[in-house]
Amino acid sequence: MFRKDLQVKLEIIVRILVIFATSNPESHMELKERIEAFISLGKFLSQFSTKGIQQKENIPHNELFFDAFKMQIKRAKEYNGWFTEDNVLFSLESWGKALTEENLLTWTKPYKFDSNPSKNVAVIMAGNIPLVGFHDFLSVLISGHSLIAKLSSNDKYFIPLVAKYLEYVAPKFKGSISFTEDKLEGFDAVIATGSDNTSRYFDYYFGKHPHIIRKNRNTVAVLDGNETDTQLEKMSDDIFRYFGLGCRSISKLFLPKGYDLDKIFKAVFKHKDIVNYERYANNYEYNKAVYLMSLFDIRENGFLMLKEDESYASPISSLFYEYYDDIDGLKEKLAKDTDKIQCITSEIEMPNAIALGATQTPNLWEYADGVDTLQFLLTI
Numbered sequence: 001m002f003r004k005d006l007q008v009k010l011e012i013i014v015r016i017l018v019i020f021a022t023s024n025p026e027s028h029m030e031l032k033e034r035i036e037a038f039i040s041l042g043k044f045l046s047q048f049s050t051k052g053i054q055q056k057e058n059i060p061h062n063e064l065f066f067d068a069f070k071m072q073i074k075r076a077k078e079y080n081g082w083f084t085e086d087n088v089l090f091s092l093e094s095w096g097k098a099l100t101e102e103n104l105l106t107w108t109k110p111y112k113f114d115s116n117p118s119k120n121v122a123v124i125m126a127g128n129i130p131l132v133g134f135h136d137f138l139s140v141l142i143s144g145h146s147l148i149a150k151l152s153s154n155d156k157y158f159i160p161l162v163a164k165y166l167e168y169v170a171p172k173f174k175g176s177i178s179f180t181e182d183k184l185e186g187f188d189a190v191i192a193t194g195s196d197n198t199s200r201y202f203d204y205y206f207g208k209h210p211h212i213i214r215k216n217r218n219t220v221a222v223l224d225g226n227e228t229d230t231q232l233e234k235m236s237d238d239i240f241r242y243f244g245l246g247c248r249s250i251s252k253l254f255l256p257k258g259y260d261l262d263k264i265f266k267a268v269f270k271h272k273d274i275v276n277y278e279r280y281a282n283n284y285e286y287n288k289a290v291y292l293m294s295l296f297d298i299r300e301n302g303f304l305m306l307k308e309d310e311s312y313a314s315p316i317s318s319l320f321y322e323y324y325d326d327i328d329g330l331k332e333k334l335a336k337d338t339d340k341i342q343c344i345t346s347e348i349e350m351p352n353a354i355a356l357g358a359t360q361t362p363n364l365w366e367y368a369d370g371v372d373t374l375q376f377l378l379t380i
Contacts, residue, residue, distance in 0.1 A: 029172045031113045034142050035104045035171035042099025044165060048073065048092040061168045065161070072157050076130070080154045081279050082129055089241050090160075091130040094361050094367075104142075105362040111378055118176075119380060121145045122187035124202070125159070126194065127152025129242040135161060136191050136373065141166075143377040146176040148187055189380045191373065201338060210380045214369050215344035218312040219359050220252040222330065224348050225259055227356065231347055232267035234357025238345060239304075240271045243280055244316050247342040247368070248359040251314040253321040254330055261321075265301045275303035284317035312340050342369070350366045 029037075033176075040060055048069065049057050073092075076083040086322055121140045125133030133149070137159055140147045151159065163177045166377055168237040184190075189210040192202040200214045206213070239250045253264070275281050280303075288305060291298045309320040324330040331350060334341065346353045367373050 028143070029170065031108065031142075033145070033172065034144070035101070035108065036174065037335065038099050038104060038138065038142065039101050039167055040174030041166060042096050045092050045096035045099065048089055048096065050086055050089045050093055053089070061165065062244065064168065066166050069161060072161060074269060076157070080127070082128075082243055082245060083155075084277070088130045089312070090241065090360075093244075095131065095134060097361070098364055103364055107362060107374075108142065111374055112380065116378065116380070119145050119188035120148055120186055121377065121380075122148045122150065122184045122190045122192075122206075124184075124190070124192040124194070125148045125152055127156070129246045130155060131158050131162075132246070133193070134162070135368070136193070137162070138364075139373045139377055140191075141176065143374060147178065148184065149177075149179050150181070150184060151179060189377075191376075193368070199233060199319075206262070210283045212369075212371055212373065212376055214371075215339075216313065217247050217340060217369060218251045219248050219342050219358065220312065220334070220344055221250045222254045222327075222334075222344060222346035222350060222353070223256070223259065224327070224349055225256055227266065227347055231356045232263060233270065235345065236268040236271055236356075237357055238359040239268065239319060240274055243274070244314075246360070248362065250345065250359065251320065252312050252320060254324050255321055257323045257325065258330070259323070261299055261306055264306065264319075265299075265304070268301075268304055272301075274305055280317060283315065287315045287318055312337070338370070 003313045043056075044059050044062070044065065046057065047062075047066065053070055053073070058159075068232060069092075073085060073088050076088045077085070123133065123136045123140060125136065127133075132155065133151070137147060137149065159178060162373060163173075163179075167173045167177065170315060185375065187209070190202075190206040191212045192199075192206060193214040196215045199213050202211075218240070221238075227235075235250065238248070242249055244251065275284060284303060284305070285315075288298075288300065291305065291307065298306060303317070307314070307317045307318055307320055308322065310322055311320055314320040324333075327348065334344060335351070343359055343362075344350060344353045345356050345359050347356055
């Protein structure tokens with residue numbers, strides 16, 4: 001009965017949020033109020049961690065939302081088989097750490113706010129990893145605009161719950177957050193995330209409006225052979241987190257000629273149990289069969305395949321690699337291919353590179369596709 005009541009509560013919340021909010025549409029929030037609301041959200045999300053779920057004292061509205069979030073975490077895999085409890089908790093934990101007063105003030109300080117009137121911003125969200133659309137959600141609201149969100153069917157429960165929590169913490173948000181499953185209407189600007197194919201559709205329908213349209217991008221790691229075992233193990237976390245489905249998951253390695261691939265297999269060994277997850281295992285067996293029938297030369301260890309390939313996007317359970325002659329030549333290549341790359345991770349000094357093991361926890365000011373979302377929103 002307790003579980004059933006929680007599910008009913010969750011479904012009611014989501015159903016209410018799918019309808020355009022109409023209450024208090026003219027309320028105005030100062031930047032300070034918006035920041036304080038997201039600080040409160042960060043404290044709430046801090047209760048959910050890969051180390052465990054623990055209810056804390058003095059968290060506003062915990063009596064309404066803690067059990068609802070807890071139940072949705074437990075049931076997430078029923079709606080999307082890739083949303084394991086560990087991956088959902090990792091996402092919630094990461095956002096809980098990001099939404100601190102220090103981070104929010106550091107992020108917003110360089111910008112000029114409140115110079116333009118509030119507008120309606122449509123956001124078409126992806127659903128490849130849990131809460132993948134949250135940064136756009138945050139950016140629209142922190143900039144003082146109203147959000148019209150079109151959720152992916154693969155991730156349609158968590159952000160509405162977050163939105164309802166924010167409305168309880170800061171009632172002035174009511175009327176500024178809405179969700180729709182229908183055709184987008186009444187918007188002044190668009191942020192859309194999708195594939196290379198859907199981007200053409202987005203360009204056609206939204207090109208006349210101020211817009212950010214994102215395409216496929218991938219993350220690459222550049223090694224020189226001097227990395228420690230610890231650094232390589234951290235890199236392995238960025239390969240397997242979210243089963244490699246995220247644009248910040250490493251899909252390609254650049255290696256110096258003569259690099260010993262056994263170092264990679266040693267580094268990833270701690271993730272060997274990933275093959276016990278049926279969906280991942282099915283992808284592994286399928287892609288392995290395709291490679292073998294095509295007579296491709298691959299190296300594999302029972303849960304990961306390494307294939308020499310010039311492409312940036314590797315299938316689930318595979319990791320492409322490419323050898324380079326000199327680091328300066330590689331830097332030129334990566335600079336030319338910047339539209340294909342989400343981020344570069346390396347311990348070598350390279351432009352815009354981040355440390356191995358850090359791709360899955362970006363700062364608030366690290367924008368998807370290198371496009372400053374907040375600056376865009378503050379100038380529409």
